[in-house]
Amino acid sequence: MFSIDAAEGLTVTFDSYPKQDGSRRSEYGKGLENVICYNEGIEIDHVMASGTLPKFYDYVSIPLHTATEQKSQDGRCKTDTTNKDNIRYFWDGGLLSNTPLRELLQAHQEYWQDKEDKIPDLDVYIVNVHPPRMDNNIIPRDYDGVKDREKDIIYGDRSSHHDEKISHILADYNDFVIKLNELADEAICKVIDKESRDALKGKLDDILTTKTKRNNRNGKSRTYEDLMRSGFRLNKVTRIERTNYINSIEGKTGDLTFETINKLIKEGECDAWFSFIREHITGLEIQPSHSNCMDIKDSLVDMLDASMRNLQTNDYEDTNSTTYQKLTKLAELVKFQAKLEPHKYSKLHKSVLKLISIL
DSSP: OEEEETTTTEEEEOOSOOOTTSOOEEEESTTSOEEEEOTTOSOHHHHHHTSOOTTTSOOEEEEOBOTTTSBOTTSSBOOOOOOGGGEEEEEEGGGTOSSOHHHHHHHHHHHHTTTOSSOOOEEEEEEESSOSOOOGGGOOOSHHHHHHHHHHHHHSOOSHHHHHHHHHHHHHHHHHHHHHHHHHHHHHHTOOOHHHHHHHHHHHHHHHTOBOSSOOTTSOOOBHHHHHHTOOOEEEEEEEEOOOOTTOOTTGGGOOOHHHHHHHHHHHHHHHHHHHHHHHHHTOOOOTTOTTHHHHHHHHHHHHHHHHHHHHHTTTOOTTSHHHHHHHHHHHHHHHHHHHOHHHHHHHHHHHHHHHHHO
């Protein structure tokens, strides 16, 4: 959960990762002097803090703890709401960063760094509830439509693509440094003269134990060897994007009727399954011996996209069963391929059937 301290203008991350001492807390500020504790995990206040704008709702208030108040006798964070000066008020984190991929990567790294020799790689799924793109033919001209589009651009994904790119670059540099270190170790071991070998080993150790110019975000010093151990890779980033612009209004975030919520749930499920299925199809590895290998993938993608366009055009209502029929044909084609290569197509077939069941 990602929020903003409305008074400080600082971002705050609430996450389920426990700290080294077993407590769950968020620390922010220049010296991380502001501490919020939540030992029971993320609760409704943290969820509301990550999505609250005073235009529709009151601020969410959460007690803040100073560094001297944050520990109880068992070493865990202690909640104290008696000091009203420590109550802070929070806004939607989307005002500064609606897709906090950077914060997720930081939390993943901090959690695993002292628990494993190698930080586990990561699969990330990003859900964009504010459409980043829209059909050029339906660009709004009326005031309400323009304000609606303005908010989607403000709250849409603005930074995750850059953060993903930087993460890959850092992982490549990390791999490069590790390989150089292994090469240096191997070369030093082959030096016959013990005195020379020990001298080279000492120089390498001096490099590895050299402290970096900047400390980590908790203010602790780190060495070049620590940097080597802090690397991990993003295996993949899957983006699920909301695409429906029919009947969209500027104040849609304030519509909490059961009818709207149920419709949004259905739209979200359809968008998610369309994204998963399309990713699965494009990722299929078909042997070059298949003369029509590209035709198979292209046909599957074309059929899926046609189904999605039909559903979107009809505001996610399949009253004439056209989308159902298109997806059924897609399922039949996938089922036929699954008979030939079950290890590639069986999961895809199940996904298509799951999407059909939502309609």
